[in-house]
Structure formats: C-alpha cells, structure tokens
Amino acid sequence: MEKTVALIALFAALIAALGLIPKVTLAFGVPVTAQSLGVMLCGTILGSKRGALATLLFLLLVAIGLPLLSGGRGGLGLFVSPSAGFLIGWPVAAFFTGLIVEKWRSASLAVVGGVASIIGGIIVMYVFGIIGMSITLEKSLTEATALVTAFIPGDIIKAVIAGMLTAALAKARPASVLSRYEPADAV
Template sequence: MNTKDIVFIALFAALTAALGVFPPFTLPIVGVPITAQSMGAMLAGSVLGAKRGSLALALFLVLVAAGLPLLAGGRGGFAVFAGPGGGFLVSWILVAFVVGLLCERFWRNLGFFQALGINILGGILVLYPIGIAWISLTTGLSYFEAAAGSLGFIPGDLIKAAIAATVAVTVRKSYPLIEAPRRA
C-alpha cells in the first residue's frame, strides 16, 4: 500500500458519499425509491480492483457509523446498521471486492457486456442474499417473505449495474488503474 493507494481509497469513499446527494428517483410501476449510492461499490471495485475497492467502501461505512450523514437522505450513525437495511450496507464491501476480483481476472477483454455481467453478479447476486438474511434476522420475517419484499429493488439495481458498467468501461480506456498503474 503506497500513498497513492491510500489516496484512491479515500477518494472512492468520498465519491460514494457524493453519490448519495443525487436526489433518489422512484421507479414507475414498482414504486421503490432508488439512489445512485450503491453504484459506489460497483465503481470502486471496477476501477480500483478488489483490495482497494473494498477498503474504500469499508472506509465509507466507518464514516457513516461514526455518525456522519453520508447515506442518501442524510442518514448516518449506528442505527442504519442496526436497522433492516444494515445487511445491504455492509455487503457493499463484499460487492466491491467481488466486482474488483472479477474485473481484475477479465481485465484484458473487459467490454460492456462482461462488465455488466460482473456488476449484476456482484451488485445483485452477492448483495441480495446477505441483505435479505439481515432483514429476516432483524424483522422476524422468514427468508422468503423478506426476499419477496426486496424484489422491488432489483430493477433499480439492474439499471445501476448498466450505468456502472458503461462508466467502468469508459474510464478503463482513459485511465486504466488495475493493470498499469503508471502515470504518463
């Protein structure tokens, strides 16, 4: 870990916080509000790779736990972790790690569809099982009941995975950090 790694980790923690200030928009039909913030985990993983990406999200969550109102809607503090959404929050670290790991593995041929697949895998298939388990634990709902209640968020996360994939592939062309971290 050199100074540059620490700076990048801090920058992506801050970036994730900055994504929280975008006004949430509500999906038509499903009626669930979605925020840009969970994209922070996908972006950190696909730009910084597994290690730095997951540390960036861990750093962000430490700041949230310390009580800073950095989550979308100005929320923060331990209560958001104790609440039913806590599992989704903590899973962001794992999302960044898995997305980062796969991006590193497939870096050479990373096009839009590969990146999309990776973000869906990390941002949905990894995220939801843990998030749902925590809902079930905190609310006493069975796992399947909790899952049914969470499905409404999936369309929003598919959109975010697509946006994150587009961004990641574009940034990879102009600023490849995972394979060749050299300044020009």
C-alpha cells in the same frame, strides 16, 4: 502507497456524493439510492482489495455518525435497521465485483464490468441484504427475498452504467482502471 490511500478516500467520497441524489424509501424501510452504483464502481475500477477498503472507509465514517448515507443518515443505528444487511454487504460486494474484473480478461471491459456488477454488486449484496431484512423485519427468507425484487430493475440499470463508465474510463485513461492495469498486491 500514497496513491492507493488517496484513491480509496476518493471512492469513499464518490459513494458519499452519490448519497446526495434523493432516496426513494420503500414501504419496508429500505431506500433505493444511487450509492450502490458507487459500490459497484469501487470494485470495477479500484479492484477487489482497494474497492472493499473504500467501502469500509465509507462505512466507518457512517458508523461514527457522519450523515453520508442518502437522506443525510448516519450513526450506528443504521447497522441494526432493515438496511443493515445491505450496508454490511457493501465491502464484500465491492470485493467480488473487483475480483471478477481482475480475473476475467477475455471479454470487453464494458461487458465484464456490467456482469461483475450484477454478480458482485447485486447478487452478493442481495444475499447480505435479504438476511439482514429477514432478521430486522422478522420475515422469512422467502418473504425478504420477495421484498427485494423491487430493487432489481434499478440495480440492473446501475450495473450497466458501472460497466459503461468503467470501459469509458479505461479508454480515456487506461492506467486509472486499477482492477485491470495494476496488480491488487500493490495495496
């Protein structure tokens, strides 16, 4: 139990640390950040439940005002901004990313981690992000979908990195990739 809590806190801190990498804000108010890589890694390494809990912990810290998002942003106002859908989607994205890695064992971890990051860390997150942008920017779903296309190349690179890092970690320290080597019921 203590190990689980420590890992959840560690990965929340990883997401925060990735926020130190400067953001690039696009014209419609949603920044490109490295923090979505942290969300992907929460799922691929910690697994579905722990990964979702790590992102929820991070979002709780942001909601109470800690400036942990890229650019030193924090507070409840972010949850009604154009980024709101993406933020709300982080725990769901980490959960699905982790679930795929937990269940799909017939391919190499690099491939599974990369594909899981694309499905969970991009597609699932984009569903929430598109809906959030549509609401906050008063755009149609089609218009909001067109806006997120700017994120796709960078997010695919992050998904590949997540798969490679997960596989490298599993090779160096197999027991540290909980999505593969420890049951999710242990949460």
